[in-house]
Amino acid sequence: AQRVTQPEKLLSVFKGAPVELKCNYSYSGSPELFWYVQYSRQRLQLLLRHISRESIKGFTADLNKGETSFHLKKPFAQEEDSAMYYCAPYGTYKYIFGTGTRLKVLA
Amino acid sequence: EAQVTQNPRYLITVTGKKLTVTCSQNMNHEYMSWYRQDPGLGLRQIYYSMNVEVTDKGDVPEGYKVSRKEKRNFPLILESPSPNQTSLYFCASSSGYNEQFFGPGTRLTVL
Numbered sequence: 001a002q003r004v005t006q007p008e009k010l011l012s013v014f015k016g017a018p019v020e021l022k023c024n025y026s027y028s029g030s031p032e033l034f035w036y037v038q039y040s041r042q043r044l045q046l047l048l049r050h051i052s053r054e055s056i057k058g059f060t061a062d063l064n065k066g067e068t069s070f071h072l073k074k075p076f077a078q079e080e081d082s083a084m085y086y087c088a089p090y091g092t093y094k095y096i097f098g099t100g101t102r103l104k105v106l107a
Numbered sequence: 108e109a110q111v112t113q114n115p116r117y118l119i120t121v122t123g124k125k126l127t128v129t130c131s132q133n134m135n136h137e138y139m140s141w142y143r144q145d146p147g148l149g150l151r152q153i154y155y156s157m158n159v160e161v162t163d164k165g166d167v168p169e170g171y172k173v174s175r176k177e178k179r180n181f182p183l184i185l186e187s188p189s190p191n192q193t194s195l196y197f198c199a200s201s202s203g204y205n206e207q208f209f210g211p212g213t214r215l216t217v218l
Contacts, residue, residue, distance in 0.1 A: 009147070032204050044150075044197065046206040086149060090204065094165070095140065099149035 002027045004087055006098035013077050014106050021072040021101045023087030031089035033070045035061055036097075038084040047072075047085070057081070077105045109134045113198050113210035120188060121218050128183045128213050130198030136208075138201045139181040140165070141173065143194040144212075150197065156181055188217040 003026045013019050025031070033050040048056045050063050050070065061072045070087060082105045087098040111132045120126055132139065140155040142165075152165030156175040170192055172184040181200075185192060193216050199207040 006149075034206065036207075043211050044199075044207075044209040049206060094155070095152060095207065096166075097142070097150035097152075099147065 002089075002094070002096050004089060004096050004098035006085075006087055006101045008101045009099070010102045010104065012104045012106060015079055016076050019074050019077045019081070019103065019105075021085050021087075021103065023070045023072065023098060025068050025070065025087070025089045025096070027068075027089045027091060027096065029091050031091035033061070033063060034088045034090060035059070035070075035072050036086045036088055038086070038100075040083070044086070077103075079105045079107060081105050109208070111198055111200055111208050111210040113196075113213050115213060116211060117214050119216045119218065122189055123187050126185050126188060126215075128185075128196060128198075128215070130181045130183065130210060131179050132181075132198075132200040132208070133179065134200060134202070134208065135178065136200035136202045137178070138203075138207075139175065140199045140201075140207070141171070141181070141183050142197045142199065143167065143192075144197060145194050153183070153196075188215075190217050193217045 005024045035047040036044045037047040038044045059074045084100050084102050086100045114129045137158045141153040142150040144150050151167045154173040156162040196213045198210040201207040
């Protein structure tokens with residue numbers, strides 16, 4: 001079955017600390033991998049996608065095909081990073097979203 | 108401005124009263140989708156459409172209908188809403204394997 005696991009529902013870190021949001025997926029074929037972010041009272045928006053290999057707002061994500069993981073990382077968290085983050089593999093017209101991780105960056 | 112719009116943004120209704128939530132995009136995207144967002148469950152796909160007149164079920168289609176008569180519009184229909192359909196609904200569109208653009212959301216309460 002196709003599934004995305006984001007094990008942490010809530011992750012709290014202090015400003016300036018490193019942050020890693022975990023994502024493990026089970027998806028047939030070779031899906032394209034995305035991270036979406038939802039700031040308070042806003043719509044979801046793309047944070048980054050694997051194929052572009054860009055660093056957005058200081059975030060990067062490494063694809064590990066062997067472990068089928070796509071963890072999101074940032075070396076120094078900022079207060080404005082506080083948001084809900086969703087990992088989402090996509091293939092053959094179907095997006096599967098994880099349950100999300102709420103990141104709180106404390107001052 | 109490229110965008111996805113949804114209407115209404117907020118809706119309170121009663122059990123059994125048919126309702127439609129509209130979704131429209133101006134980016135000429137082939138792919139459109141509906142999701143519901145519930146606490147602790149994340150986003151779950153209800154229905155999606157690959158193009159005009161082509162739709163398919165997502166993970167939680169029960170109690171919902173959709174249609175895609177025009178490329179830009181993808182309405183979500185609840186023929187007989189029930190309280191367990193109280194949720195936050197998002198419409199999204201995309202082109203190919205590219206990012207999805209999301210609407211602002213519709214908060215639905217079924218009493």
